[in-house]
Amino acid sequence: FTFLVTYLLHFTQSASNNTFGFTHSYMDSKALQERQRQQMARGLPKQKPITGVKQVIVVASGKGGVGKSTTADLYSMNFFSLSQSKSVGLLDADVFGPSIPKLMNLKGNPELSDNNRMIPLTNYGVPCMSMGFLVEDVAPIVWRGLMVMSAIEKLLRQVDWGSLDYLVVDMPPGTGDVQLSITQNIPIAGAVIVSTPQDIALLDARRGAEMFKKVNVPVLGLVQNMSVFQCPKCNHQTHIFGSDGARQLADTLGVTFLGDIPLHINIRETSDRGQPVVVSSPDSPEAAAYRKVASAVVQRLQQVSS
Ligand SMILES: Nc1ncnc2c1ncn2[C@@H]1O[C@H](COP(=O)(O)OP(=O)(O)OP(=O)(O)O)[C@@H](O)[C@H]1O
Numbered sequence: 001f002t003f004l005v006t007y008l009l010h011f012t013q014s015a016s017n018n019t020f021g022f023t024h025s026y027m028d029s030k031a032l033q034e035r036q037r038q039q040m041a042r043g044l045p046k047q048k049p050i051t052g053v054k055q056v057i058v059v060a061s062g063k064g065g066v067g068k069s070t071t072a073d074l075y076s077m078n079f080f081s082l083s084q085s086k087s088v089g090l091l092d093a094d095v096f097g098p099s100i101p102k103l104m105n106l107k108g109n110p111e112l113s114d115n116n117r118m119i120p121l122t123n124y125g126v127p128c129m130s131m132g133f134l135v136e137d138v139a140p141i142v143w144r145g146l147m148v149m150s151a152i153e154k155l156l157r158q159v160d161w162g163s164l165d166y167l168v169v170d171m172p173p174g175t176g177d178v179q180l181s182i183t184q185n186i187p188i189a190g191a192v193i194v195s196t197p198q199d200i201a202l203l204d205a206r207r208g209a210e211m212f213k214k215v216n217v218p219v220l221g222l223v224q225n226m227s228v229f230q231c232p233k234c235n236h237q238t239h240i241f242g243s244d245g246a247r248q249l250a251d252t253l254g255v256t257f258l259g260d261i262p263l264h265i266n267i268r269e270t271s272d273r274g275q276p277v278v279v280s281s282p283d284s285p286e287a288a289a290y291r292k293v294a295s296a297v298v299q300r301l302q303q304v305s306s
């Protein structure tokens with residue numbers, strides 16, 4: 001009997017402990033969530049426009065090496081030529097692997113303006129800023145998170161763009177700190193996502209698109225890069241990375257399909273030479289493909305800004 005009473009007492013006690021424990025931790029987690037929400041609201045940097053810049057467009061992907069920089073670069077120049085009356089700048093936000101200096105054939109250190117801000121370097125009518133102008137070509141950039149953030153802060157705030165209608169930002173690959181910090185610090189008019197039609201790139205492109213949706217940046221659409229290779233000898237077409245993956249992803253996500261860019265040696269060679277295809281062979285079908293994408297982006301920008 002004593003055993004039974006002890007057992008019952010123990011049982012009721014632990015049951016009530018459990019109930020109490022559960023209620024307690026439930027309340028705790030509610031309070032914790034509320035506290036976190038308040039802290040996040042307080043902690044989020046207030047979005048501040050870049051001085052002199054009317055609209056910012058980011059070019060992102062998720063996966064690396066799918067053609068963001070090439071697209072951002074050619075897009076800026078097309079944008080420039082499509083709307084001569086508008087001024088366009090190009091910001092390379094890839095602090096670890098800046099590509100814009102090579103793509104735009106630019107070198108050297110930016111000078112400082114009277115108010116101590118960096119003056120962008122200009123080629124083909126497009127002012128550009130890149131970490132590549134500030135560090136040696138071959139110097140490894142081995143930075144911890146805080147240094148990267150401070151570099152991004154400098155690129156966002158300490159450049160004298162003068163007056164720009166559009167600033168195109170070439171994002172680094174991924175959906176990490178840099179991407180988040182840029183989207184939280186400046187108002188962004190829209191994001192262009194670049195992907196090859198290959199499953200492994202599309203997965204990351206989808207993550208990229210979802211990230212922008214989450215932080216309330218309008219996704220202007222998806223560009224499908226390297227979708228078809230046409231043999232220069234026999235004109236046979238091969239879909240090396242697949243043919244329609246990005247178009248299908250655009251459908252699935254309910255975002256606009258902005259166009260197809262073929263895989264073409266002319267694009268690679270002219271980019272490597274710093275003489276982008278829209279400048280060096282403006283009449284080529286490759287240049288026309290970039291122009292088509294650029295006008296689709298302009299159209300989408302007007303839609304989301306109105
Ligand atoms: N449509 C294309 N046809 C041929 N070559 C291309 C095409 N698009 C991009 N490339 C080449 O592919 C390589 C990668 O392109 P790019 O640097 O633009 O990619 P990225 O997404 O910016 O890469 P990262 O993630 O490293 O920044 C470059 O050498 C570029 O010249």
Ligand SMILES: [Mg+2]
Pocket residue numbers: 068069070094099170171172
């Ligand atoms: Mg790049």
